[in-house]
Amino acid sequence: MGQKVKLSTIAESLGLSTATVSLALRDSPLVADATRVKIKDQALALGYIYNRRAASLRTSRSGIVGVVVHDIMNPFYAEILRAIESELDRSRQTFILSNHYDSVDKQRNFIETLLQLGGDGVIMSPAIGTPESDVRLAEDNNMPAILIARSIDNVSLPTYRGDDAYGIALATNHLIGLGHRCIAMVGGTDQTSTGLHRYAGYVEALEKANIEVDPNLRIPGPRTKQAGFEAAVNFLSLPQKPTAAVCWNDLVAIGLMNGIARAGLIPGKDISVTGYDDLEEASIATPSLTTVWNGQAEVGRMAARALLDKLNGSTEADGLHLIKPEMRIRQSTTPLKK
Numbered sequence: 001m002g003q004k005v006k007l008s009t010i011a012e013s014l015g016l017s018t019a020t021v022s023l024a025l026r027d028s029p030l031v032a033d034a035t036r037v038k039i040k041d042q043a044l045a046l047g048y049i050y051n052r053r054a055a056s057l058r059t060s061r062s063g064i065v066g067v068v069v070h071d072i073m074n075p076f077y078a079e080i081l082r083a084i085e086s087e088l089d090r091s092r093q094t095f096i097l098s099n100h101y102d103s104v105d106k107q108r109n110f111i112e113t114l115l116q117l118g119g120d121g122v123i124m125s126p127a128i129g130t131p132e133s134d135v136r137l138a139e140d141n142n143m144p145a146i147l148i149a150r151s152i153d154n155v156s157l158p159t160y161r162g163d164d165a166y167g168i169a170l171a172t173n174h175l176i177g178l179g180h181r182c183i184a185m186v187g188g189t190d191q192t193s194t195g196l197h198r199y200a201g202y203v204e205a206l207e208k209a210n211i212e213v214d215p216n217l218r219i220p221g222p223r224t225k226q227a228g229f230e231a232a233v234n235f236l237s238l239p240q241k242p243t244a245a246v247c248w249n250d251l252v253a254i255g256l257m258n259g260i261a262r263a264g265l266i267p268g269k270d271i272s273v274t275g276y277d278d279l280e281e282a283s284i285a286t287p288s289l290t291t292v293w294n295g296q297a298e299v300g301r302m303a304a305r306a307l308l309d310k311l312n313g314s315t316e317a318d319g320l321h322l323i324k325p326e327m328r329i330r331q332s333t334t335p336l337k338k
Contacts, residue, residue, distance in 0.1 A: 005048040014042055027092065065307065066114040066122040068098045068107055069149075074224075075279045076249065076296060077125070080148060083300025084123060091308050093120070100127045108134050115141050121307045125149040128191045144310040146303045151193040156318045158310075160303045162294035164194055167325030168201035171246050171274040171292050174327055176209045179336035180244040180272060183211075186231055186256055187222040187248025195220075195248070198276070202246055217242060228252035232259020243271065243336055250275035250282045250291055257285065257332065272333040287331035295323030 007025075011018045016039070024031040024039040031039075065088060069077040081097070088095055096114065100107040107127045111134065114122055121144040126135070132155050138145045139157070147159040175183050185202045188195035199218070206213050217240060222231045228251060235245060235256065247253035253275030257267035267273055268287040275282055275291035282289040302321060309316065 005043075005046045007048075010039065010043050010046060010048060013046070014039065062118040062120055063093055064114075064117060064119045065093050065095045066098070066110065066119050067095045067124070068100055068110050068122065069125045070127070071099050071101060072097065074251070075281065076277050076294075077149075079279070079296035080125075080300040080303075083297040084304045087301050087304035087308070093308070095123075102128045104129050104131070104134065108137070111138055114138075115143060119143055120311055121145065123148060123303050123307060126152050128189075144307060146307045146310075148299055148303045149194065151320065158303075158306045158316075158318050159320045160299045160306070161194075161320075161322065162299070162325050163322040164197035164325075165201035165204065167276065167292045167294060168198040168246060169205040170325060170327050171276065171290075172202050172205035173209075174290070174329065175244045175246065175272055175274065175333060176205065176211070178244075178272065178333060181211055181336075182217070182240050182242045183244045183246060184217040184219060184235060184238065184242040185246045185248075186219045186235060187228065187252040189220055189223075198248060214240060216240065222252045222255070223248060225251040225255035225258075228255025229259040229262075230255075232256050232263065236260070236263055236265075244333070245271065245273050247273060247275050250277045250279045250289060253289055253291065253332070254281065254285050257287070257289075268332040268334055270337075272336075274333060278328050282328070283330065285332070290330045290333040291328050293326045293328055295325065298323050 007018045007021050011021045020031060021039050024036040025043060067081065067084060072078060072081065085095065098110040104127050107130065111122060122138050123146045125148050130152055132152065135145050135152065135155055135157065145157055147157055149161050151159050172183060185199065188198055190196050203213050219231050219234055222228045228247065245256060247256060253273050257273050260267045260271050265271055275289045276294060277296065278291045278293040282291045
């Protein structure tokens with residue numbers, strides 16, 4: 001087995017100091033661009049591998065960040081993660097990803113593993129029922145935590161998400177403005193801050209328009225495309241005969257539109273449907289989906305930046321940081337038929 005290539009090996013081959021080589025490989029602005037390129041090329045040619053464990057002993061930083069979300073298969077989280085990764089890349093941070101699927105135990109095991117690996121910090125969309133103690137487990141062991149997408153009661157950590165109540169009110173008001181009065185809400189759960197706030201926004205918009213809030217027009221539960229499709233049977237069977245649906249997210253909305261079409265009706269003409277999140281798929285759905293942009297990329301970028309700032313000694317106050325949603329009006333909503 002050949003000898004392991006060290007920083008000193010690269011330095012000697014180029015006639016430079018080990019300190020200069022180390023700075024160059026960490027993209028330090030103290031090293032001239034041409035020199036930095038030459039050093040990196042030589043490191044690659046010699047087969048040098050960065051020793052993260054040795055570096056962590058010197059700096060007390062591992063360069064590893066944990067990210068834990070509900071389910072990466074949901075494009076909403078994929079868009080957040082893409083922004084997190086892009087921001088962390090700029091600081092040469094690597095992230096380890098875990099899906100908790102709303103299992104508190106799975107989430108806690110991930111945090112404990114991250115602590116064992118010497119993780120620098122964690123960004124988390126907390127599982128349903130996450131106790132304050134699980135978040136404090138990270139903070140009390142000098143591993144800063146940032147929350148995204150969901151809030152936790154009595155936890156004042158930096159939290160980045162869209163203004164869910166405002167966003168759903170936008171969608172509901174859009175339908176009211178088109179003449180709809182019997183509007184169902186499909187999907188979501190009161191077990192998350194997201195579900196609570198979105199339902200509150202729906203209720204508030206109806207009440208401000210002097211429309212009676214009928215709890216039977218709420219179909220809780222669906223959060224996936226398949227669940228939205230299956231909910232169409234319940235939606236079309238409601239005795240109130242809703243003419244429109246405010247959906248918890250785009251996946252539910254697209255599934256519901258497919259179910260409506262399967263029943264022989266035309267989404268966007270016979271029934272108006274709104275989504276939430278403005279996923280890439282929303283604009284190419286048939287019909288294209290009227291939805292609410294929820295700032296996923298902004299959430300990911302700001303959360304990653306906040307964590308990096310904390311790691312660099314920032315003492316900025318904790319608290320809730322809301323992204324203001326915006327309507328995206330397309331083909332799936334039309335004025336109420338007379």
